[in-house]
Amino acid sequence: MTSPALVPAPAPLALPRMVVASAGLTKRFGRLEVLRGVDFAVRAGRVTAILGPNGAGKSTLIKILLGLVRPDGGSIAMHGTDVGEDPAYRARIGYMPQQARFPENLTGREVVRLLRDLRDDAVPEDDDLFEGFGLARELDKPVRALSGGTRQKLNAAVAFMFRPSLLILDEPTAGLDPIASGVLKARILRARAEGVSVLLSSHVLSELEELVDDVIFLVEGQVEFQGSLRRLKETTGETRLERAIARLMQRGTR
């Protein structure tokens, strides 16, 4: 039951533990069956990518993990505890949604303060990314005066701020310029080095190549493949992620 979430991450050589594990997740929206019995796991201290064509159920899966969507069936647990009514588990998650929309009339600093206020624990904040993105000057402007890119930077910085043990990044590099994108990728890799588990989804497969350890491939609400990037390449016989995925998709449609 107890988990060492906020202590420094264990050494990478320790046995791989599961941060998130699900069994038989199902979800339908009206007639549409979005998830059809999904079993998946996110291994601790690794970067896991959820991939799949549009409508495969990627964002639904992420939302279920965040408690935004309730599954119809199956179970999902984080650190061995069921994701249920008690919202406390989310204290260990850093979430970066695909698109950042903050209250227009608040300043970045106020948004940050609100999110901090919502957590009772007094974790020393990680403002690495605020520095990395050079956000300091922007924080006192109201959100409505910020450019889309700046909002996205704020969005990313906020996800890392509370030293989560699990990072959920939805299309993290979308809307970021190449430099900011590079800063973020470096930060993700450092987080992994610190033992943080990362779950991300992205369309830009070439970007993932350098980041990803494990891949979960979803097709039509089912897990088509789950395993390390290395194993994916082995099973498909491809050397590049992009090609390997293409191969998987062909297999899926057959």
Added chain:
Amino acid sequence: MGSAVLMFALILAAAPPRRIVVAPGGPVPTVTAALRLARPGDTVVVTAGIYREPRLEVRVPVTLLGAGDAVLDGGGAHEVLTIRADDVTVRGLTIRNVGTSFTDDRAGIRIDGARGCVIADNRLLDTFFGIYAERADDCVVSGNVIEGRARRQTTSGNAIHLFYSTGFTVTGNRVSGHRDGIYLEFSHRVSIRDNESHGNVRYGLHFMFSDSCEYRRNVFSSNASGVAVMYSRSVTMVGNRFEDNWGPAAYGLLLKEIKDSRIEGNLLARNTVGLFAESADRLVVERNQFLRNGWAVRIMANATDNSFRWNRFEGNTFDVATNSQGSSPSTFAENYWDGYAGYDLDRDGFGDTPFRPVRLFSVIVEQNEPTLILLRSFFLDLLEAAERVMPVLTPEALVDSRPLMHWRVS
């Protein structure tokens, strides 16, 4: 025999008038005794004291005068004073405690079949009926204060009650707490002036079958209804105030079966219905002020040939309501309406476009009273605006074609 009686009478008449003084413990300790001694023309002076005596009957023309605080107390059981002789004057007395009766109309002072009497400056408290005149003529009732504690119509009498009594003058009285403040039945040529009638449980003033009467400069306030004029003709109503008759079925002035009368220069303010007219014909209604009433004028279709001119309508929820649909049997002209939004380009003091004082909402309410609960509904405001542009439901003919731009006191 007859001549002997006549001689006796002459001797009596020839004797000089006397003053008989009534005082507790004095030679004439009771009013009863004094009245037994009194001869025509005598004055009975009642000095301060409380007199509890059987019913007093005045059978000779005398003056009954209260000196100081003289109280005639009926003990809650009987009428106090009955006048059966002409030219009797009753002045300055306090009369109280007659007691309610369901079987006979007891009064503080009854004038029974006499003429030329004067009832002035008396105080009547809890007298069931205050001053009750029956088949009496040409009397004066003035300056009396008549207070009752009526709560219900059925257990209360009228403060001043005239029955088959003509030529009365009723002035400067203050009446309250009765069924009707002043009540007239089959009583003609009565003049009612400068009285105050308030807090009565039925009407401040009530006419039944009483023609050729006038009432001027009276104040009727906070009665269940102000004044009711019914089954009468040629009544002059000038310069009165009808105020604060609020409540269900409360009218300032209620007219029913009345003809050829004049209503002029009155103030009707804060009444549920200012003026209600049913079967009222040939009335001249001029220079009156209708202020802040629920309905200023409610006129039924069977009221015909009435003329409303130079009146002021301001702050009323409804200016005019009628159950008449098409033609208008009465005319409205040159009145001032605060709801009028027209213009006066030729600057003659009259609006250039006509004013329709009957609101659509009042038409709806007239047909279906519970819809009144929609008062001030936004939907009805919209409907009202549409109706003003294109009248469909409001009576086409009921219109003031020369509305006054400003109210001038004239």
Added chain:
Amino acid sequence: MTAVKVLRYELRDLRRSRWLLGYVLLLLALTDALLRFGGGGPRAVLSLMNVVLVFVPLVSVVFGTMYLYGARDFIELLLAQPVGRGSLFAGLYGGLAAPLAIGFLLGVGLPFLWSGQGDGSLAGALAMLLATGVLLTLVFTALAFLVSLLFEDRAKGLGAAILVWLAATVLYDAVIVLVATAFTDYPLELPMLGLIVLNPVDLGRVLLLLQFDTAALMGYTGAVFERFFGTLVGLAVATGALALWCAGPLGLARARFRGKDF
């Protein structure tokens, strides 16, 4: 505590909202003008009746709905934080309803204050005017939540919000008139009262009518209205029903918010 925190930040956000500022300024100008040129206090209060019954619900439900659609993504981000949905909902509702209600109170109340016309005989009517405005703000903000939670599509939601307002302020009373006309020959007083209770705007109107001497007119139509409007029964029933109108949609919206998939 979460509720209070969210409420505080939303309050701060809305305090700087130009829309809300415009709402307050419009109310200020309108009330001030009515007091200055509209023939004094009592008349101004009567004219403000329509503002309270028509304008306040419109702004509450339309502005509320639009604000909630705009805040959708941020609400998702908040939901991803370690907070419960129930308290988050309470905070969001309070944070939207409070600025609207306070804005209304300031916009209508201040001109009375600085013109010195709000005391004495007018105090009761003014207090009821303000109270009714606040209650209607609460009701229509709750309805805004319900609408924005029921319709995923922003345009549909906005349409629904306007429809809710139109139904409550106009269409409903039209139906009452039709019903009354159709059943002229039946005793209608009680059914009418029943219909009135089912519409928050009509309830607000009844509460305001009770404050003016026009309430006595109601007795004219019969004993049922006389008792309702002539005693404390009307006040109690109307206030209670309006409170239910607030609690009902709010409860539904809360249940919807708790069970919803974002």
